[in-house]
Amino acid sequence: MRLAVLFGAVLALAGCSASWGWYVVDPSTAKGAQNLGFLLSGLGMTIRLSATAILISVTVGLLVALPGLSAHRGLRAASRAYVETVRAVPILVLILWVYYGLPQLSGLTISVFWAGVIALALSDSAFQAEIFRAGIQSIARGQYEAAYSVSLGYRDTMRYVILPQAIRRILPALGNQLVYMLKMSSLVSVIGMQELTRKANELVVSEYRPLEIYTVLVLEYLVLILIVSAGVRWLERRLAVDERQ
Amino acid sequence: MPAPAMIRIEALSKRFDAFEVLKSVSLDVAAGEKLVICGPSGSGKSTLIRCINGLEDHQGGRIEVDGTPLGRDRAARARVRGLVGMVFQQFNLFPHLTVLENLMLGPVRARGLSRTAARDLAMRYLERVRIPEQAGKYPRHLSGGQQQRVAIARSLCMEPKIMLFDEPTSALDPEMISEVLDVMAELAGTGMTMIVVTHEMGFARRIADRMVFMDHGEIVEVAPPERFFTAPESARCRDFLDRILNH
Numbered sequence A: 001m002r003l004a005v006l007f008g009a010v011l012a013l014a015g016c017s018a019s020w021g022w023y024v025v026d027p028s029t030a031k032g033a034q035n036l037g038f039l040l041s042g043l044g045m046t047i048r049l050s051a052t053a054i055l056i057s058v059t060v061g062l063l064v065a066l067p068g069l070s071a072h073r074g075l076r077a078a079s080r081a082y083v084e085t086v087r088a089v090p091i092l093v094l095i096l097w098v099y100y101g102l103p104q105l106s107g108l109t110i111s112v113f114w115a116g117v118i119a120l121a122l123s124d125s126a127f128q129a130e131i132f133r134a135g136i137q138s139i140a141r142g143q144y145e146a147a148y149s150v151s152l153g154y155r156d157t158m159r160y161v162i163l164p165q166a167i168r169r170i171l172p173a174l175g176n177q178l179v180y181m182l183k184m185s186s187l188v189s190v191i192g193m194q195e196l197t198r199k200a201n202e203l204v205v206s207e208y209r210p211l212e213i214y215t216v217l218v219l220e221y222l223v224l225i226l227i228v229s230a231g232v233r234w235l236e237r238r239l240a241v242d243e244r245q
Numbered sequence B: 001m002p003a004p005a006m007i008r009i010e011a012l013s014k015r016f017d018a019f020e021v022l023k024s025v026s027l028d029v030a031a032g033e034k035l036v037i038c039g040p041s042g043s044g045k046s047t048l049i050r051c052i053n054g055l056e057d058h059q060g061g062r063i064e065v066d067g068t069p070l071g072r073d074r075a076a077r078a079r080v081r082g083l084v085g086m087v088f089q090q091f092n093l094f095p096h097l098t099v100l101e102n103l104m105l106g107p108v109r110a111r112g113l114s115r116t117a118a119r120d121l122a123m124r125y126l127e128r129v130r131i132p133e134q135a136g137k138y139p140r141h142l143s144g145g146q147q148q149r150v151a152i153a154r155s156l157c158m159e160p161k162i163m164l165f166d167e168p169t170s171a172l173d174p175e176m177i178s179e180v181l182d183v184m185a186e187l188a189g190t191g192m193t194m195i196v197v198t199h200e201m202g203f204a205r206r207i208a209d210r211m212v213f214m215d216h217g218e219i220v221e222v223a224p225p226e227r228f229f230t231a232p233e234s235a236r237c238r239d240f241l242d243r244i245l246n247h
Ligand SMILES: Nc1ncnc2c1ncn2[C@@H]1O[C@H](COP(=O)(O)OP(=O)(O)OP(=O)(O)O)[C@@H](O)[C@H]1O
Pocket: B016, B021, B039, B040, B041, B042, B043, B044, B045, B046, B047, B048
């Protein structure tokens, strides 16, 4: 209740206070519409960057999780080492290292986009691996035994029996990671990636209205993430149709 | 001349860490023979039949299935696995697949059948277990008895020579037990080699060629059902039968 009053007060203040200058992003003026368009022009890049990174990180995460569950000790240790190492590096540090460090190390030039994708995907893959591991471990032993008794090999057992069930169970966690990825993609602005946050920063420099511009930025992420969350929940409901009791 | 042995078990021993679950177990099962194994909880019944299809490995002794010894050799293990079907107490159906898909997965992926051939095969066995009308449903929409019959059909779709049953009716409500036992009795009539772990003694009397009593990791008594139920030789077996027949 008290929160609602406070929230209302802030909104009222926003409407009448002289310290706000919504004109910078007022779509009814030519300049405002142009600024708004400029801010929104980063949206495509944020989505492309996050989507590419999440596809790679899910794949890498699975490829790291599977040996982590094998009976072979060396494979388990390698998987563990990957997760522990990658998880220990802050994302921002990883972005800087991939963009500025990796080209020196490898002799290849890496575009801003791919540096961002690699850093985000690498960082996220450690978490994906842990999520997959937990999901796969939650499947009852009887499922493996039934697959064994109808002569399925390891690949077929994973592909047709274990993973379809595990993925249904980890879908909420995968959804979380996707949201997290969308937010972390803002960090790639530091190496000049023209995504949402970078556009806002550039506009702030030329218009000098940080309050309004960053508020729009907040709303951009909010709307984007609410849409993604709704999509994930829809997918969960759809797949739940054939989940166990 | 006696029928050739389909399963040969010689001095089989199995340990979980220091705990000896099977102590030098020997047993031959003839082709087409029906064996019922009973015994107290923890006596090693499940472990014994799980060794036969390679679900458990063993530390000592020999298992030979249809002439193929079960050991380190992967090709031999794969062959044995294909010869032996298994039905579990908890059914272990694949919950994300329909009944038909449960039945087709092995034939398509492991036996290399076309989808059409696998579907025909699956429908044939669903009719055998008398639930062809459930083909499109998911396992959770079936009763326990129906689920277990689907599990039996799933194993049969691999066209095994031997069927193992590990307490197939223990997880069922009483009114569903007979529909599963009837299907098994019918299967017994087809000449399939069967090993059934069960405490359903009426069923055992009906289908068993020989009864096996296990206790503490050993086979204590093997006898045809007439003798087994009326004149068990060992005191342990007598006590066990007393307990389960007159509870
Ligand atoms: N994976 C395992 N690890 C350790 N001990 C095990 C394992 N599986 C079985 N055991 C032990 O081996 C013994 C025999 O188990 P088994 O399941 O073969 O008995 P059972 O005769 O089938 O009993 P039940 O009637 O309860 O099913 C038991 O004491 C059990 O605790």
